Amino acid sequence: MKLDRFDRQLLNLVQEDATQTAERLAEKVGLSPSAIQRRLRRLREEGVIVRDCAVLDPKKAGRPTFFVVSVQVERERPELLAQLREWLAAQEHVQQAFYVTGEADFVLIIAAHDTETYDALMARMVQENPHVRRFTTNVALSVVKRGLTIPIPEETDD
Amino acid sequence: MKLDRFDRQLLNLVQEDATQTAERLAEKVGLSPSAIQRRLRRLREEGVIVRDCAVLDPKKAGRPTFFVVSVQVERERPELLAQLREWLAAQEHVQQAFYVTGEADFVLIIAAHDTETYDALMARMVQENPHVRRFTTNVALSVVKRGLTIPIPEETDD
DNA sequence: TTTGAAACTCATGGGCC
């Protein structure tokens, strides 16, 4: 599963705009539309491209508040860690969750429409995951940037 | 610019999968394909839907490392704050940036393919933004969840 | 005014060179 120069270029392009036609992409990377379609299909089949999703403007889609949460857990029981991961992944308000080095064990990005929703979520977190020791909340006063783009170097060393 | 029950349902659906045909969406929400397309076009025109983008699997797209960075700045000069925001938004490796309450002023999610890239980025940050006082880095050992989905309540009180 | 249906246009996806 290697990515050549064209694949990398393609991935950078569709990460920005997945609605572009194969024809448009073709002229940008210098291949035929057929080749583009074949590569995109392969990239999807192989799971390099996981999915295509619409990105909303938070201000126009209910004005949610974003919370950055640092979570500390008791590290003695590894099996509970896996449980917490699953729990986090299942919560729709949890946009992102990273297991990190440092003081905190997890960093979460939460999107909720009001403080009540957020509080209820955190209450359920500590209740349903007893090894959560403590957590600290940072409220996002504004969102400077928001995306999932993974920059892929396009150097021609395939 | 109000969102009725159908709009909200539609937004929740396209956030998960933007490749669904209008026909599929139509039977899910109980409208005709034409109505779906009209609504989607309106939602895009009004900027509720900002864009459609392909989401990559980090493990299959160069295995980037994710960093969670807390940044503290000198708060005396508000104009430098705006400058930093613009700087952050312009950096391709900065996936997300929030201006937050609490000890830190900004929380960043960085995606970089190696530590050198990350170090260089942070070096440039402090160099080109002199009011950055200090920052602390948390390396993501694993990504538990990754998305931009904003859950939209679908209650029928339009 | 907004919805549903039909005609039209064009991108997509297959097979072949």
Added chain:
DNA sequence: GGCCCATGAGTTTCAAA
């Protein structure tokens, strides 16, 4: 990988509620 043809989705228009 590029070319061509068939299929299917997106777009526009029009009629109806």
